[in-house]
Amino acid sequence: MSTGGKYVHVVEDDPGTAELVGFVAQTMGYRPVYAGTVARARSLIEKAAFCLILLDIGLPDGNGMELCRWLRTINCHTPVLIHTGNPVSPQEARAAGADDIIHKSSEAMDRLQDVVRLLARRECPGL
Numbered sequence: 001m002s003t004g005g006k007y008v009h010v011v012e013d014d015p016g017t018a019e020l021v022g023f024v025a026q027t028m029g030y031r032p033v034y035a036g037t038v039a040r041a042r043s044l045i046e047k048a049a050f051c052l053i054l055l056d057i058g059l060p061d062g063n064g065m066e067l068c069r070w071l072r073t074i075n076c077h078t079p080v081l082i083h084t085g086n087p088v089s090p091q092e093a094r095a096a097g098a099d100d101i102i103h104k105s106s107e108a109m110d111r112l113q114d115v116v117r118l119l120a121r122r123e124c125p126g127l
Helices: 015-027 038-047 064-073 090-095 108-123
Strands: 007-011 031-035 052-055 080-084 100-103
Touching (some): 007 038, 015 031, 038 052, 038 064, 064 080, 090 100
Parallel strands (some): 007 031, 080 100
């Protein structure tokens, strides 16, 4: 992975959902980088810079909210968008360090595209 691209980190254990979220990112000019576990996500975050992190909560080896808290303890200021089917309030997501939350639903992909654009502009000027 080069350092010059506009990368979005998709942390999602469901391959179908990850592919769909990655497709939305690609249509907006971003390159998705996938991780299906907390361990893989942490490894990639330690090695590369991302414009945005799209984060599921229910992962096989840990909790996405804990990963979000860890990001903030290492002074990672990359915007984090939680994308989950779990019952989490926006207040809980923000308390963990997330910038926003989208609950998985039929309308979520439209909103996801809007929020990805908004948050990624903060980290990738000129979009």
